[in-house]
Amino acid sequence: MAMDQVNPLVSTYRREARAGLHDIAPVAVAAVPIGLLFGAVAAAKGMSPLEVGLMSALVYAGGAQFAAIETWVHPAPIVALAFATLLINVRHVLMGASLTPKMKLSRAQTFLAYFFLTDEAWALSERRALERPVTGAYWAAMGLVLWGNWTLSSALGAILGSFLGDPERIGADFAFTALFIGLIAGFGRSRVTLVTVAVSAAVAALVHHFIGAPWHVASGALAGIAAAYFAAPEEARS
């Protein structure tokens, strides 16, 4: 019957949004203890729950926020914080460049959508892009859930503060690492991928040990990318 037929555009939109929710759900759950942890640490450094919530809502970049809080002094050193943020987040440039051709969005829509660009949303989208283009509905569902989740959990962490106890005792500090290992596994076990992972891990660990954060991210990533270039078969060139 005609009345039972759903507009194909609406049904596609719903299916894409549902896929986004399905994919981001485990990430959002894993991010809750990390958000609580961030809020609690920030509160211990003297930030109010309002300031913590604002930072999470506007910056929305866990790595940069943890680095900022780690070195937080009062009054806040604006230029130093901005520079550290740039170093940690410069990876977004590569991520955005890699993802953009796979996004089914207009240029103006992408400028808005990329406010929600995170390691997690990007990694899931790259994985989805192996099979189909990334739609606005898929991206929006993931982005809004993860953003709301991060903002609320970090503000709540600031309010709860010291009640949470030692995060290391409950292993919450390792959730981020375990989550990333799960995401990396999604890229498969091809020879080129294994070489990339091994070289990136070794260089990042060495640079972190001998030079220090945040230089390990850019150097490890670039070494892994170079390794992939040389590990790939030359005859594939076209």
Place this chain on the structure above:
Amino acid sequence: MSLDMTTLLAILAMAVVTYLTRIAGLLVADRLVLAGRAKAAFDAIPPAVLVAVIAPTALTTGWAEAIAAAITAFAAFRLPLLGTVAIGVVSVVVLRNLI
């Protein structure tokens, strides 16, 4: 609920820098047409960046974290994402108590 002016400016500076890094990739992507080895290098960006972020925690913090990372990697090819995270967190807690 207090809102310090210097803190607010620092948050805004971090927010602007972060947003610029997020849209910068959009501006250079149009000029990238890749094939062969260059494409392999470009496709390697996702795992390379993800690994670099966690490598210090996973490899150089201590034996508990290194072994837990190996267990997590083993689980990652067999379990859904949330199960992988659970295995990782549980194994790091157990190993920290043992080592």
